[in-house]
Structure formats: structure tokens, C-alpha cells
Amino acid sequence: MKGLASIFFRSLGSMNLAITLLVAVALSSVIGTLLKQNESYQSYIIKFGPFWHEVYLSLGLYDVYSSAWFIGILSFLVVTTSICITQNGPDILRSMQRFRELISAQSLRTMKQYEEWRCDIDTDKAYKGLCYFFKKSGYRLRTHENEHGYTLAAMHGASNRLGYLLTHIAIVVICLGGLIDGNLPLKIKTLTGQLRIEKDNNARVSEIPDASILSSDNPSFRASVTIPEGKTVSVAFQNIADGYLVQRLPFSIEVVDFRIEHYESGQPKSFESDLIIHDPENNALITETISVNHPLSYKGYTIYQASFADGGSQLDMLLHQLRDDEVSSLEISGHINEILSINTNGDPISLELDDFRLFNIFPVAKEEAADKKFRDQGPNFTFKLRKQDGSAVEFVNYMYPLMIDGNKYFLSGTRTSPADEFKYLHIPADDAGSPQRFLKFQALLRNSENILRATKTIAERDNVSESNEEFLDATKTLVELFLSGGFEGIQNHLQTNVPEKEQVEVSEIYMKMLQNTLQQVFVDMLKTEGIQSTDELSQNDIQFFQDTVLALSALPFYQSPFYLELRNFEHKQATGLQITRTPGKIYVYIGFAMLITGVFLLFYVSHQRVWVILERQGDSTRLLIAGNTNRHKTEFSEKFREMTGIIKGELKPIDS
Numbered sequence: 001m002k003g004l005a006s007i008f009f010r011s012l013g014s015m016n017l018a019i020t021l022l023v024a025v026a027l028s029s030v031i032g033t034l035l036k037q038n039e040s041y042q043s044y045i046i047k048f049g050p051f052w053h054e055v056y057l058s059l060g061l062y063d064v065y066s067s068a069w070f071i072g073i074l075s076f077l078v079v080t081t082s083i084c085i086t087q088n089g090p091d092i093l094r095s096m097q098r099f100r101e102l103i104s105a106q107s108l109r110t111m112k113q114y115e116e117w118r119c120d121i122d123t124d125k126a127y128k129g130l131c132y133f134f135k136k137s138g139y140r141l142r143t144h145e146n147e148h149g150y151t152l153a154a155m156h157g158a159s160n161r162l163g164y165l166l167t168h169i170a171i172v173v174i175c176l177g178g179l180i181d182g183n184l185p186l187k188i189k190t191l192t193g194q195l196r197i198e199k200d201n202n203a204r205v206s207e208i209p210d211a212s213i214l215s216s217d218n219p220s221f222r223a224s225v226t227i228p229e230g231k232t233v234s235v236a237f238q239n240i241a242d243g244y245l246v247q248r249l250p251f252s253i254e255v256v257d258f259r260i261e262h263y264e265s266g267q268p269k270s271f272e273s274d275l276i277i278h279d280p281e282n283n284a285l286i287t288e289t290i291s292v293n294h295p296l297s298y299k300g301y302t303i304y305q306a307s308f309a310d311g312g313s314q315l316d317m318l319l320h321q322l323r324d325d326e327v328s329s330l331e332i333s334g335h336i337n338e339i340l341s342i343n344t345n346g347d348p349i350s351l352e353l354d355d356f357r358l359f360n361i362f363p364v365a366k367e368e369a370a371d372k373k374f375r376d377q378g379p380n381f382t383f384k385l386r387k388q389d390g391s392a393v394e395f396v397n398y399m400y401p402l403m404i405d406g407n408k409y410f411l412s413g414t415r416t417s418p419a420d421e422f423k424y425l426h427i428p429a430d431d432a433g434s435p436q437r438f439l440k441f442q443a444l445l446r447n448s449e450n451i452l453r454a455t456k457t458i459a460e461r462d463n464v465s466e467s468n469e470e471f472l473d474a475t476k477t478l479v480e481l482f483l484s485g486g487f488e489g490i491q492n493h494l495q496t497n498v499p500e501k502e503q504v505e506v507s508e509i510y511m512k513m514l515q516n517t518l519q520q521v522f523v524d525m526l527k528t529e530g531i532q533s534t535d536e537l538s539q540n541d542i543q544f545f546q547d548t549v550l551a552l553s554a555l556p557f558y559q560s561p562f563y564l565e566l567r568n569f570e571h572k573q574a575t576g577l578q579i580t581r582t583p584g585k586i587y588v589y590i591g592f593a594m595l596i597t598g599v600f601l602l603f604y605v606s607h608q609r610v611w612v613i614l615e616r617q618g619d620s621t622r623l624l625i626a627g628n629t630n631r632h633k634t635e636f637s638e639k640f641r642e643m644t645g646i647i648k649g650e651l652k653p654i655d656s
Helices: 002-012 015-034 041-058 061-066 068-095 105-109 123-136 159-181 184-191 436-445 448-462 468-497 500-528 539-557 585-604 633-650
Strands: 113-119 140-146 149-156 221-228 232-240 243-262 268-278 286-291 296-298 301-310 314-321 329-335 339-344 347-357 361-363 374-376 380-386 392-398 402-404 407-415 423-428 562-570 573-581 608-617 620-629 653-655
Touching: 015 061, 015 068, 041 061, 061 068, 068 159, 105 113, 105 608, 105 620, 113 633, 123 140, 123 149, 123 608, 123 620, 123 633, 159 585, 221 243, 221 301, 243 301, 243 573, 268 296, 268 301, 268 573, 286 296, 286 301, 301 347, 329 339, 329 347, 380 562, 392 562, 407 539, 407 562, 423 436, 423 539, 436 448, 436 468, 436 500, 436 539, 448 468, 448 500, 468 500, 468 539, 500 539, 608 633, 620 633
Parallel strands: none
Antiparallel strands: 113 620, 113 653, 140 149, 149 608, 221 232, 221 573, 232 243, 243 268, 268 286, 296 301, 301 573, 314 329, 314 562, 339 347, 347 380, 361 374, 380 392, 392 407, 402 407, 407 423, 608 620
């Protein structure tokens, strides 16, 4: 049993095992660097999809440095490296002091670098001269005297052996620093139920239970917080699994101002925050400006400029109904991150204002502007409409019309899942740069009297021979099908009610009837506005009409009963800060300093040994000199020849 224990102990301290663990740590660090850590699960689902999200989640890749397997690897690496140091350290230290001054001449003659000659000089005098030479050359020296003469053992660069110890100790120190900052106690408390992960993202801090709040004396953490301009906070939030924990701070952070600069492409160029630290233990206020790569360090806490967001901008909007036969608008106001309740046709719906962007930079086509590569399309805002059953649809609306292929459109994107791309409704802008003409036209089409009036005009103009009532009913049905299902709705009606061999012919008739009716309603609308006096449309009006028909065909799939138009706003920004407390960092720095020193000693310092045996032979002396080194053997060979040349110059050989 003792033998097995000894074998197991030596195996734990083996170099192969240590290298394997180091490779595992390196690969884990690569994953932790490439994959952004501690994001919300929703963002990971968007990036990777549900299947790979579950795979990465089960592997603990979203929080690599605090995962159980990574901490286990670090712990095991500490154990194996410590055993290796324990096993080999004493021998290394002893070898640094072992001069081997009792070495035999036979052993020296087996070395690659050796020379031997006889010189006509007193042995004691040669001994003193060699001692002076080696000490002057920077060698440590130890000698042994016997009845035949002297043995000199010189050593240089013994610190090379210390490099081995330093590199191994550095690994232990770095891993210990990683374990300290890995927040293992927090993981244990979470698993044992002492801490409860909060999952309600809309909960106020005052409403969060104590089981989800960490005290300000938590020794190690990495948390984040978003603070609007002019606001002060004393907590931050740690993302844990699919929720978070509240981290109390021993001080408050006030954001005075936030500034951001953009490149021409719209990408952020730089952003910075003016902060004030309010510390109850310090009467003086600490004022500091932080930016990316220029954090603020205070009492062991480091505050980084990490991101930015909307800070609760106020939006003034017009709510335009899209399902009524009259143009009706409602003025509403709200702030970003606010939830408004709206009643649409008796059904309450929640309007969640999610985000506001002041700039939207898009590339400009060369034919549009040769001197500009990018154009700012102005503000947009993102919101969700949530029904009582919890289902929600996300929208993004632009404040100003966008120029597309020479025409202006108000864009409103919609999607049912964050993983999907936005699908845009293109509402054509009228001559005044507003959506009013489109809104008025779609409302007129929902009034049966306008359809009947237009149908009668067409029937009289085209001398329709069929019964007027039949023609009127068919036209009314066509418009209703179009408004409720677009062109697809008409096609479905054809497939259901018309024989297959007649569908193409009937489809052409239907499309012509619909086109004539919609155009007549449009002409009548322009006449009532005093814009049009005849039935002939200008080229601009024809383009607007065609764009309107396309928008109307997509309107049934627009998942909102109204269109929100942004009329005015008061922009407010917020800074995103990351706050860390990492006491293990100092150990990591010390470990890296030791590692660099150790690597330097290992690779750039060679452990050189030189022995000289002086043997009395009457009035002369026989000299045997030999040396070796563990590194840079070519350089040592040249140095050895130079050394023996100097010695021969002083102790001239009388034979070889």
C-alpha cells in the first residue's frame, strides 16, 4: 500500500499531467475570451439558437471562469504543481550549492570540453592565480586540497535552476488568484439555496428579497449597472444563470454627464462618463471621468466604462388607428422602459417602450451622393405590444421618412421573436413628408359608401352591362378581401370559389376591378383635397398610389391595430458601468512577474560549471581543466576556449 501511495503521489507531480492541465486551462481561457461571458440567456438564444444554447449552457461556457469544471481544473493544477515543487524543489536548491569539488580526473576527461597540460610553475602559485582568475570572472568557487595538489570547482549561473522553481511557484500563485476571484463561495451558496437567483427583470431593488442580495463586504465579484445621467445608484447586478443577484456597494455612484462620439459609419468612436463617488466614510466627493481602458479604482473596487444605453428618453407619439373607417389619432407620451396601457377596440394591450436611438447611419449608394459614404436617417424607437396572454410582438419605427430608390417611406419593422429579422412595412410619405395621406386613404377604403360611389362612377364610365347591384357587391367583396388579406386573400378566395381552369382569367378580371376601384377612391380623395381636378394622375401621384397599394397589401400582416408615429422626443442617455472587486488580481500580477523572471532565468541564463585539478609533479604542475553547461553549449564552448587560452597564457604549457 505504501508503494502504491508513493507511485500515486509521484504521478500527481508528473510533468505530463501538469502540461495537460495547463493546456486545458489555456483552451478554457480561449473560450472565455471569444465567447462573451455573463450575458443574458435570451441574447445567447438569439446568437446560437435553442439547441446550441442548451449545449453551451450544460457545458458551463457562459461563465467559464466561475464554472465548477474550470475551478476544478485550477484546483487540481495547484495540487499537482505543489507536489512537483515539493518533490523536486529540495534537490534543485541543493544542486545550486553542490560544487562537486571531489570530482575525479577520470570523470573530467569524459567531458566534451576539457584540456590537460603540464606547466613549469609552482602548484601553490598556480592555485592562487586560478582562484583570482575565476573570482574576477564572476564565478563562485569552492576548492579542495589533498596530498597531490588542489581541486577547484567554479560555478556560474546557478540561478538558472531557480527559474524552474519560480515558474512552477508562479503557476500555483496565478491559479490561487484565479480561485479567489472565481467566487467559489458564491457558487456554493447558490447551489445550497442560501442565495436565491432573482429572475424578475422588472422588479425594483426595494422589492427584491434579502436572499437575492449580496452584502457590500462580498470579497470578490464582477457586476454591472446602467445609470441614467443625473441619477445615483448604490447597487450593481451580477448575472447568474438565467437571473441575477443584487450586489450592494459601500458607496454611491452619481453620473453627471455621459458623452459619446461616432465614426462616420455610425460606430461608436469613444464614450466617457463624468462620475461622482459619494462615500459615507469620506466627507470629500471623489470626482473622476472614466472612459474605455481608463477605469476608476477606489478602495479595491474598479469601475470600468463598459457600454451605454438609453436613459429613459421621453417620447411624444401619435397613435393612428389602422382598422377604422375614419382617420383618428391619439396623442400619447411615455419614457423608455415605461409600460403604457392602451385600449384598442375594447381589448387592453400593453405598450412597452424598450429603446430609442438618436442616430441611424446607413451606407449611401454612389448614384445618390458621390461625396458621401453614409447618411444619418434620424431617430427610431423600439417597442413591444404585449397581449393579456403574455405574447408580444416587437416593433421598430423611424421618426423620419427614409429615401429608398428615390422615394420616401416611413418604415415600421415587426418581428415575433428576437431571433428573427425585422420585416418592414413601407408607408409612403406624402408631399408634406407625413403618413397622413396614406392613413386617410386606407380609412376611406373601409367605408362602404366610398366604395359604392367609386364603383358607380366606374360602371357609368365603362358602360357595365351587368346588373349594377351584382357589380357593386362583387367590387365591395374584392376590396374587403384585399383589406383583410391582401393579394393573398384574393388568391385564396379564387382557389376556393372558382374552378381551376377559370382561375387565371377570373384573376385578371378581379385585379383590374380592384385596381380601378382603388384608383377611383384615390382620385376622389385628391379631388376633395383640392389637389386633383381630373381623373388623370400625375407621375408622382401614380408612384404614390402604387406604393400605397403595396403597403395596403402588407397591412393585414402588420401585427398592430395602429401605427405609432414619433413626433417629438427629449433624449436622455445612460452609461453602462462594470464594477469589479478582485483581490486575487494582485496574486495574478505577482505570479506573472515570477513567471516572467523564471522564464528569463530558464532560457537566457546558463548553469556553467568548470573544474580544475592541479597535481604536483616535482617542480612542475599538471593541470586538468574541464567544464559543461545545461544551455547555450556553443557559446560555452567558445567561452571555454577563450578561458583556457587566457590560463595557458599565464601557465605556459611545457608539453601536452
